[in-house]
Structures are given as structure tokens and as C-alpha cells.
Amino acid sequence: MDPRDALETLPRETALVVGLVSGSHVVNHLYLVLFPPILATLAADFDVGIGALGVAMGVQALVNTALQLPYGYLSDAYDRVLTLALCLGLGALGAGILAVAPSYEVLLLGQAVLGAGVAGHHSAHFPLLSDATSASRRGAAYSAHGFAGNLGFAAPPVVILGVTALPGTSWRHAFGLIAVVGAVYGVVACTVLGRYVSDDITRPNADATDERRRGDDTAGGRIWAELRALADAGPILGLGVVSMLASTAFWGVSSYLVVFLTEGYGLADELASLSLTAMFVVGAGLILVGGVLADRFRPGTILAAAYGLVALAVFGLAAAVAPPVVALGVGILAGSLGSLGLPARDKLADRLSARRDIGRNFAVVTIGIMVGNTVAPPVFGALIETVGYRPTFGLVGVAALCASAATVAIVTRYGDASEPEPTVVAGE
Structure with missing residues (x-):
């Protein structure tokens, strides 16, 4: 079934x-690719090299990685709207700081x-999507979510070029506009989710919450219990490794494609910069195709x-032999x-998760993504x-090949996971 057809029949x-969750994905992905379209401009404005800007992108990814499991616990044990509010609020604040930053520090x-x-x-995002949709429609929901995320990746080059084309403006105005849009969206989305969506979706199931709080209820006890459960999640840890390798390749391409095309191939700056937008627009379409494939194969x-x-x-x-x-x-x-493989990855993670640990498991997958994001730019x-x-992009290709292998x-060791029976959930 086409994901768009499936979504049209949703309650x-x-x-x-x-x-709303797909819109949040747009906003968060806007933040992740603010630097790549204007690396040369940032290097000149702050008087630093490409390597230093790679370190700055790595700092964002490092903090992102370190907070994955705490956010996963918050989502699984307490409240998903609160998790989303913190996510969107701090993201908007960070983009605002970038817009006014007077120094590299x-x-x-x-x-x-x-x-x-x-x-x-x-x-x-993923616990909200999973509890809001039945298993038979979850692939369509994940495809819509991934499609929106790629639109978010595609937007910064267009926004930055559009804003800076206006008289008296710079990249700072573009970053500031993105921060304001993100803040407003966060307020609207979290208000609507809190008021108009049932607790069955926005909060963890009571039995899952109770199970997570059994035993030693001290902070240390809860952390130890989470780590033990994580150590037993072999397939999810394997999927995290795959995500890390794939992310290393992806961020290697997305971070330096523009400068490679301009300095290595001689393309004009404007055309090379728009290649990022084209890359994410094409990727958005491939996510929809991948959703159909993930439901059939x-x-x-x-x-x-x-x-x-x-x-x-x-x-x-x-x-470097092509025109x-x-x-x-x-x-x-x-x-x-x-x-093309993102809906398949998300569907694998969902199938391998119990309802009580889906936030944590997607946090593990995201940790893999963010480790790659942390390592690749610097x-x-x-x-x-x-x-x-040329040698650097050769190593990027090796990372992608390792992700495939x-x-x-992982599939040979643990299998592809069997398709669960369709279930009816809140809202359906």
C-alpha cells in the first residue's frame, strides 16, 4: 500500500x-544541517579552519549522543509530550545562540x-507514532515521519540563500528565523498534543511504567536496571552499530559534499550548495519508496x-573522473x-521492541546515528x-560498505524479526 493512501484513512x-510528530522532525532536522551550506562563510567570519567547524559540529553530536538514554528513560517512564517540549525548546534556544554568537567559543x-x-x-517521536498507529499502518507512519525529516534537511540551504539574498541580511538572520519558527512550532505542537491527544498515547502504559519502577527505585538502581536491560538487547545493539556506520557515511557526505564539488570539481558555489537541498528532496521521495518496500519485503x-x-x-x-x-x-x-532503508531500519527496531522499552531502543539506534555524526565531521x-x-571520500565509501556488511x-545472527499481528491502539 502507498504510505500516502494509508495515511489518508487514519483516524x-x-x-x-x-x-505533529512529522512537523517536529522537520524542525529538528533543520537544526542539524545549519552549518554545511555555509562552511566557507563561517570559517571566514570566525577566522577558523574547516577542521574547527568540524569540531563544532562534533560538539553538537557529542551532547546529542550523551543525552539519548536519559531522554529515552523520560519518554518510557514519564511523559512523551514533556520529552518533546524539552527537545523543541532547547533546540530553538541553541539555534538562537548560534544566530548571535560573537565568537567561536x-x-x-x-x-x-x-x-x-x-x-x-x-x-x-517513535513511541508517540507507535502507540498512535496499529502495526499494519506503522510503516506508513514511519515513512511520513522520515519524509518530513528529509524535508527538514533540505530546507536550510534554501532558507539561508533566500534570507541572505535580501538587502542587509546575513546567515545570522536566517539562523534567527529558523530559531523563532522552531520555538513557535514547539509551543503549538506540545499544546495540541497535551490537550487533544489521549494519555494512552502521550504517556507510557501503566503496566510498562510499573515494571520499570520495580525493585531498587533509587536513581542508581534505576540506572543499573536500564544498563542491564540494555546489555541483554543484542539485536538492538547490533542495529545501533549499523546505524553508527551508516551515519558516519551519511554525515561524511552531507558535511563536505558542497566543498568537494566546489574545490574538487569546480562547480559554482550556489549550484553546489543547492546540491544539499536536492539530496534531501530525492531522499524524501526514496523514503516513501522504502516504506512500501519495507511492508512487502x-x-x-x-x-x-x-x-x-x-x-x-x-x-x-x-x-573524481566524472564531469x-x-x-x-x-x-x-x-x-x-x-x-531508501530508513523505514526498514525503523520497522526492525519497532518489531524488536516491547512497548515498555521502545523509547530506549530507538534511543540506542539514535546513539549509533549520533556517534557517526560526532565522529564524521571532525x-x-x-x-x-x-x-x-578523494582519499577521504574513499573512506566514507568504506563506512557505507561496512554498514551493509x-x-x-545482524540479520544472519538474529533474523529479520517476524511481523507482529496487527493490533488496534488508541485512536483507531
Whole structure:
């Protein structure tokens, strides 16, 4: 079934949750790619190198990674709307700090606050989506969520170029506009979810909450219990490793594609910058295709194939033998083909989760994503400055190939997980 057709038949409360959570995904992904379209401008304004800006992107990712499990616990044990409110509020504050940052040090602070906000979005989003939709429609909901996220990735280059084209404006005005939009959306979305969506969706199930609070109810006891449960979640930990490798490849491409196309292939700055938008728009369409495939075929097979295609495209880009226009197309594919596997990844994580631990499990997957996000910008930035673009992008391709191989290993060891029986949930 086409995800769009499935979503059209959703009950009103379910459609409301899917719409609001997808909108939050747009906002959070806006924050994640503020730097890549204007790296050269930021380097000049703050008098730092590409490597230093890679460190700044890594700081955001490091804080994001460190807070995944705390947000997952908050979502699973207490309240998902509160988790979402913290996520959107801190994200808007971080973007605002970036907009007014007078120095590189304050820029680092803004990135840290931004990371503290963005960290909560998967831990809030996926439990809300899962409890608002039945198993038979969850693939469509995850596709809509992923599609919206890619639109968020695509928007910053367009917004920044549009705002800076106005007289008397700069990237700071664009960042400020994004911060204001994010803050307003956060207030509206959390108010609507709190008032018009049932507690069965916005709060954890009572039995799941009670189970998490049994035994030693001290802070140390709860942390130890969470760590023990995490250590027993072999398939989820494996999926976290796959996500880490795939994220390393993705952020290697998205962080440095623009500068590679301009400095390595001689493309004009404006055209190269818009390649990011094209990459995420194409990726958004591939997410919808991936949702259909994930409902019809084994998710692990789709995931492994998607990352294998990414590796081929990145190796083609690293070869630097294609004409600039062809390289532009190959670069767009290198950054978008991984989106084909995102609904399959999310469906695997959902199938392997009990209702009491879905927030934590998606936090684990997101930790993998954020470790890749943390490592890729500074490491690949430093490699570009020392060995050049071609060898660096060759290593990006190796990371994608390893993600494909790791997916095969996980599925071989644990299986693809059987499809659960469709269940009716709150709102349906």
C-alpha cells in the first residue's frame, strides 16, 4: 500500500499525532544541517579552519549522543509530550545562540545547547507514532515521519540563500528565523498534543511504567536496571552499530559534499550548495519508496541493499573522473540512497521492541546515528586538510560498505524479526 493512501484513512487522533510528530522532525532536522551550506562563510567570519567547524559540529553530536538514554528513560517512564517540549525548546534556544554568537567559543556553546535539544526527538517521536498507529499502518507512519525529516534537511540551504539574498541580511538572520519558527512550532505542537491527544498515547502504559519502577527505585538502581536491560538487547545493539556506520557515511557526505564539488570539481558555489537541498528532496521521495518496500519485503535485505548502493555512489564520487555535472548527480545519490532503508531500519527496531522499552531502543539506534555524526565531521574534516578530498571520500565509501556488511551479519545472527499481528491502539 502507498504510505500516502494509508495515511489518508487514519483516524483523526492518529493523523494528528503523525502530522505533529512529522512537523517536529522537520524542525529538528533543520537544526542539524545549519552549518554545511555555509562552511566557507563561517570559517571566514570566525577566522577558523574547516577542521574547527568540524569540531563544532562534533560538539553538537557529542551532547546529542550523551543525552539519548536519559531522554529515552523520560519518554518510557514519564511523559512523551514533556520529552518533546524539552527537545523543541532547547533546540530553538541553541539555534538562537548560534544566530548571535560573537565568537567561536560562543558558537561551540550554541552547538552544545542545540545538541541537548535535538537529542530528545527520536525518543519522543517513535513511541508517540507507535502507540498512535496499529502495526499494519506503522510503516506508513514511519515513512511520513522520515519524509518530513528529509524535508527538514533540505530546507536550510534554501532558507539561508533566500534570507541572505535580501538587502542587509546575513546567515545570522536566517539562523534567527529558523530559531523563532522552531520555538513557535514547539509551543503549538506540545499544546495540541497535551490537550487533544489521549494519555494512552502521550504517556507510557501503566503496566510498562510499573515494571520499570520495580525493585531498587533509587536513581542508581534505576540506572543499573536500564544498563542491564540494555546489555541483554543484542539485536538492538547490533542495529545501533549499523546505524553508527551508516551515519558516519551519511554525515561524511552531507558535511563536505558542497566543498568537494566546489574545490574538487569546480562547480559554482550556489549550484553546489543547492546540491544539499536536492539530496534531501530525492531522499524524501526514496523514503516513501522504502516504506512500501519495507511492508512487502524483508527489512534487513532492503537495509543492506540501500547501504551497498550508497557505497557505490560514494566510490564513484571519490574517483573524481566524472564531469562536474555528472559528479553533482552522483553526489546527490551518494547522500540520498541511504534514505531508501530508513523505514526498514525503523520497522526492525519497532518489531524488536516491547512497548515498555521502545523509547530506549530507538534511543540506542539514535546513539549509533549520533556517534557517526560526532565522529564524521571532525575526522573527515581533518583528513580533508591532510590527505585531500578523494582519499577521504574513499573512506566514507568504506563506512557505507561496512554498514551493509554489518546489516547482513545482524540479520544472519538474529533474523529479520517476524511481523507482529496487527493490533488496534488508541485512536483507531
